[in-house]
Amino acid sequence: MARSTSKDAQALFHSLRSAYVATPSSLKIIDIYVGFAVFTAIIQCGVVSVERGCEKELEITVREREISKKMRKVVYMAFVGSFPFNSFLSGVLSCVGTAVLAVCLRIQVNKENKEFKDLPPERAFADFVLCNLVLHLVIMNFLG
Amino acid sequence: MGRKGRMGISHSSSVTLGAPTYIFRIFSVFNVSTQLNSTRVAREMVKLCVLIAAVSLLPILCLSFSPENPTDRRVLVLLDDLSLKSSHSIFFNSIKSRGFDVDFKLADDPKLSLQRYGQYLYDALILFSPSTDRFGGSLDLAGVLDFVDSGHDLVLAADESASDLIRNIATECGVDFDEDSSAIVIDHKSFAVSETEGDHTLIVSDDFIQSDVILGSTKVEAPVLYKGIAHSVNAANSLVLKVLSASPSAYSANPSSKLSNPPLHSGSAISLVSVVQARNNARIMITGSLDMFSNRLLRSGVQKAGDSNKYSKSGNEQFVTELSRWVFHERGHLKAVNLRHHKVGETDEPAIYRINDDLEFSVEIYEWSGKSWEPYVANDVQVQFYMMSPYVLKTLSTDQKGLYHTSFKVPDVYGVFQFKVEYQRLGYTGLSLSKQIPVRPFRHNEYERFIPTAFPYYGASFTTMAGFFIFSIVYLYNK
Numbered sequence: 001m002a003r004s005t006s007k008d009a010q011a012l013f014h015s016l017r018s019a020y021v022a023t024p025s026s027l028k029i030i031d032i033y034v035g036f037a038v039f040t041a042i043i044q045c046g047v048v049s050v051e052r053g054c055e056k057e058l059e060i061t062v063r064e065r066e067i068s069k070k071m072r073k074v075v076y077m078a079f080v081g082s083f084p085f086n087s088f089l090s091g092v093l094s095c096v097g098t099a100v101l102a103v104c105l106r107i108q109v110n111k112e113n114k115e116f117k118d119l120p121p122e123r124a125f126a127d128f129v130l131c132n133l134v135l136h137l138v139i140m141n142f143l144g
Numbered sequence: 145m146g147r148k149g150r151m152g153i154s155h156s157s158s159v160t161l162g163a164p165t166y167i168f169r170i171f172s173v174f175n176v177s178t179q180l181n182s183t184r185v186a187r188e189m190v191k192l193c194v195l196i197a198a199v200s201l202l203p204i205l206c207l208s209f210s211p212e213n214p215t216d217r218r219v220l221v222l223l224d225d226l227s228l229k230s231s232h233s234i235f236f237n238s239i240k241s242r243g244f245d246v247d248f249k250l251a252d253d254p255k256l257s258l259q260r261y262g263q264y265l266y267d268a269l270i271l272f273s274p275s276t277d278r279f280g281g282s283l284d285l286a287g288v289l290d291f292v293d294s295g296h297d298l299v300l301a302a303d304e305s306a307s308d309l310i311r312n313i314a315t316e317c318g319v320d321f322d323e324d325s326s327a328i329v330i331d332h333k334s335f336a337v338s339e340t341e342g343d344h345t346l347i348v349s350d351d352f353i354q355s356d357v358i359l360g361s362t363k364v365e366a367p368v369l370y371k372g373i374a375h376s377v378n379a380a381n382s383l384v385l386k387v388l389s390a391s392p393s394a395y396s397a398n399p400s401s402k403l404s405n406p407p408l409h410s411g412s413a414i415s416l417v418s419v420v421q422a423r424n425n426a427r428i429m430i431t432g433s434l435d436m437f438s439n440r441l442l443r444s445g446v447q448k449a450g451d452s453n454k455y456s457k458s459g460n461e462q463f464v465t466e467l468s469r470w471v472f473h474e475r476g477h478l479k480a481v482n483l484r485h486h487k488v489g490e491t492d493e494p495a496i497y498r499i500n501d502d503l504e505f506s507v508e509i510y511e512w513s514g515k516s517w518e519p520y521v522a523n524d525v526q527v528q529f530y531m532m533s534p535y536v537l538k539t540l541s542t543d544q545k546g547l548y549h550t551s552f553k554v555p556d557v558y559g560v561f562q563f564k565v566e567y568q569r570l571g572y573t574g575l576s577l578s579k580q581i582p583v584r585p586f587r588h589n590e591y592e593r594f595i596p597t598a599f600p601y602y603g604a605s606f607t608t609m610a611g612f613f614i615f616s617i618v619y620l621y622n623k
Contacts, residue, residue, distance in 0.1 A: 025622055033615045040604050040611075084598040091601030094608045102615075125619070132612050139605050144591070144598070 030106045034099050041095035044088070090142040097135045101128055214479075214512050216267035216297055216472045219244050220258070222251040224273040228434075232272070235437045238465050242474070242514075256281030258291050268297040268472055271313070274434055275305040285312055292317075297427045297471050301434040303372050304328050318381030319418050319430045322374045322409050326398040329374045329414060329432070333393040336369055337447040343399040346371045348448045349416055350459070351389040357476040357571030358387060358419065360466035366459035367448055369441045372433025374414040383420050385570070387429075387467065390414035419471070425573040427471045437464055474514035476571045482508045483579055485563060488551060497554050497561075497583045498590075506549035507540070507565060507577070519546030528564040529555070530578075558585045 108116045108124035116124070219239060223229065229236065229248055240246050247266070249256060251273035258264055269291060278284070292298050302310050302321060311321050328345050335344040350367040352359055368388060374396035377384040395410040397403050417436075420428040435441055437460075446458040469475050486493050488502040497503060505527055510517035525548050529536035535555040540548035554561075560582050567575035 026619060029615070029619050029622060033611065036611055037608060040607055044600060044604050084592075084595050084601070087595070087598035087601040091604040094605045098608045098612060129616065136605075136609050136612070143602060143605055144593070 024111075027106055027110060030102050030109075034102045034106075037095045037099040037102065041092055041099070044091050044095070084144055086142055086144045090139045090144075094135065094139040097139075098132070101131050101135065104128070104131075214473045214477045215514060217243075217245055218266045219246045219268045219270060219472075220266040221246060221248045221270040222256075222273045222276070222279070223248060224251060224275050226250065228272055231439055232437050234439050234442050234461065235464055235468075238461075239468060239472075242469075244472070250280070251276040252278070252280040254280045256283050258283060258287060264291065264294065264296060266296070268299070270299040270301075271310065272301050272434055272437070274302040274310050275307050277307045277309055279309070285309060285316070288313055289316055292422065292426045292428060293424065295424045295426045297473070298429070299468065299471055300428070300430045301437060302430075302432050303434045306373060306432070314375065314430050317420050317428050317430060318378040318384040319375050319415070319420075320378060321432060322396045324396070324398070324408065326401075327374070327396045327407070327409075328372060328399060329370065329390060329394055329396055329416070330399055331391055331394040333449065334391040335449050337449050345399050347390070347394060348446055348458075349388055349390055351391065351412065352463075353385060353387045355571045357569075358385075358467065358470045359463070360469070360475070362462075364459040364462050364466070366446055366455035366457060366462075368416075368436065368460050368463050369444065369446055369458045370416050370433050371435045371441070372416075372431070374409045374416075375418065375430065375432050376409055376413060377415050377418050381420075383422060385419050385421075386415040386417075387419050388415070388417035388431075388463070390416055417467070419467070421571075421573070423574070425477075427473065429467060429471045436460055469514070470571065473512065473573075475512075477512040477573050478509055478520055478567070478575055479512070479517065480507055480509050480565065480567075480575050480577050482506070483563065483565070483577055485579075485581070495582075497581060498587075499554055499556050499558050499583055499585055501554045502551065503554060504549065504551040505538075505540075505563060506547060508546045509548060509567075509575070510546050511572075519544065521546075522569075524569075525565065525567055528562075528566070530562045530564045531557070531559050534564070535561070554583055558583045 105124055105128040107113060108119055108127075109121040110116075221236070226248070236246060236248075251271075256279055258266060258269070269288065271288075279287075288298070298317075300310065300313060300317075302314070304326070306321055306325070314321055329347055330344050331347040332344050334348055335342075336346045336348050338346070347370050348367040349370055350364070352364060370388070374390070374394075377386055389412045392411045394412075394414050395407040396414060397407045416433065417429065417431040420430070422428070441458060442461045442464075444458055445454065445456045447454040484493060484507070485503055485505045487497075488504055507525075507527070509520040509522075509525065511520040512518075521542060521544055523539070523542070525540045525542070527536075527538055527540055527550060528534035529552070535557060536552050538550045538552050540550045542548050560580060563577075563579045563581065565575055565577040
């Protein structure tokens with residue numbers, strides 16, 4: 001059994017990259033879109049976790065708080081809690097839903113997936129748009 | 145509350161009985177004046193008419209302005225023997241002098257009746273007829289109990305000749321007289337000193353209940369003389385109170401025979417005088433000594449055996465007078481009026497509250513002093529905001545003028561609530577008020593909108609929407 005080295009890892013990344021370069025550009029656009037959705041979701045979840053630390057910090061440095069009271073207030077207000085829980089849920093779920101729908105679209109328009117070779121990409125995109133409309137309609141209603 | 149209704153009825157009936165006779169008098173004066181046909185006389189008659197009219201209106205005006213009056217007015221005294229009227233005259237006179245209408249009857253009077261046409265003729269009953277086996281007329285055990293059940297008061301005094309009827313009445317009130325009919329209370333340590341040695345059945349006791357309401361604010365200094373039978377209060381009955389207990393050395397036995405078995409009743413478990421305040425605020429006083437009320441014991445001096453203090457007058461007069469004041473509702477009768485509640489900053493009572501509303505609650509409590517309603521001052525009146533269990537329990541603060549108030553926040557629970565004031569204190573009539581009030585949740589449009597805290601989430605939602613739009617364009621137009 002061969003020992004894994006950093007060279008093996010490099011070789012792995014290299015082969016992955018070269019394989020990904022061959023991917024059609026339409027799929028790459030979808031990948032970027034999924035990345036954007038996941039990033040937005042992570043920021044929002046981060047807000048909730050950062051908020052705990054923020055509270056602690058506020059207690060510790062009273063002087064600092066006085067200096068940048070106004071700025072901190074805004075930061076605190078923006079970062080505090082999952083209090084309007086419905087808003088938090090709709091914010092995060094809109095990102096999750098977007099990512100899931102985009103992945104579904106990617107599966108359906110990929111030529112290599114034999115399962116969907118009978119499904120025209122136009123039809124797949126139309127489904128994607130319709131699902132997104134429904135998703136955002138629900139999100140807007142739930143946002144409060 | 146039954147008492148309240150009864151007093152209302154008696155007032156209105158006396159007004160309606162009074163008015164027609166006055167009107168008749170005025171008309172008869174008019175007839176006389178027309179017959180005489182003289183101007184001078186007619187003028188005099190007009191003056192007289194005005195006077196009579198004014199006089200006739202006076203009692204109606206007085207009655208209409210007099211407040212609700214819980215004190216008993218008409219007292220029926222049932223006696224075995226009319227000689228009791230003179231031998232107990234001090235007690236009866238003190239009742240009469242307080243404005244009571246006292247009616248003496250023999251217990252076996254064949255015309256005896258407590259009620260007529262469904263209306264009670266008396267407000268209180270004094271049973272000074274221990275040996276009566278059967279009342280005259282239609283009165284019986286059930287009649288006496290119905291009398292009490294409808295909110296009227298009862299004073300019952302027995303002695304060693306107590307009949308089964310009297311014992312049964314006492315038992316129904318939660319008090320058990322010693323079943324041995326020959327037994328009386330004997331105390332070889334705390335008896336009244338007299339010239340003759342005697343059999344120590346005239347005992348003294350100063351073990352009073354600690355209650356200013358029942359026994360008045362001035363302490364009974366001299367001990368009370370007692371000669372009679374023992375009773376015990378029923379442990380299962382929480383409404384009975386021992387007002388005067390025997391000393392620990394007392395026991396109940398036949399003084400003329402040798403004590404062969406341990407006495408059934410002994411020590412301070414023996415109650416000499418007990419009172420009951422029923423849930424309908426009827427008050428009952430039960431004692432095993434009729435002599436306690438007699439002029440002889442009221443007037444005699446008292447010296448407790450082994451005690452150098454000699455009182456020139458026993459505590460009996462003060463004791464029985466103060467106790468009768470309590471029994472006849474001259475003291476310790478509370479009423480609660482004007483139960484109000486409203487939102488903070490408003491004055492009108494709403495039909496419904498919303499959760500988390502701030503509200504103010506107030507109620508007025510007065511005590512009857514025998515003549516007028518005085519503000520009741522206490523620091524332990526509480527209000528409950530109640531739905532199957534109290535969600536809020538707050539002690540009310542008082543302004544010393546009878547008004548009790550507090551403010552609190554409606555809990556974060558919706559449903560049908562009640563404001564409840566349950567006030568039960570030793571010697572006072574119980575207050576039990578409740579007022580229903582529903583509490584609703586927030587309306588759909590009462591929730592907060594555009595909360596600054598939620599702006600990141602709003603931002604994320606709109607960003608993904610914009611992202612979807614841009615993605616669609618880019619995806620469709622790349623080739």
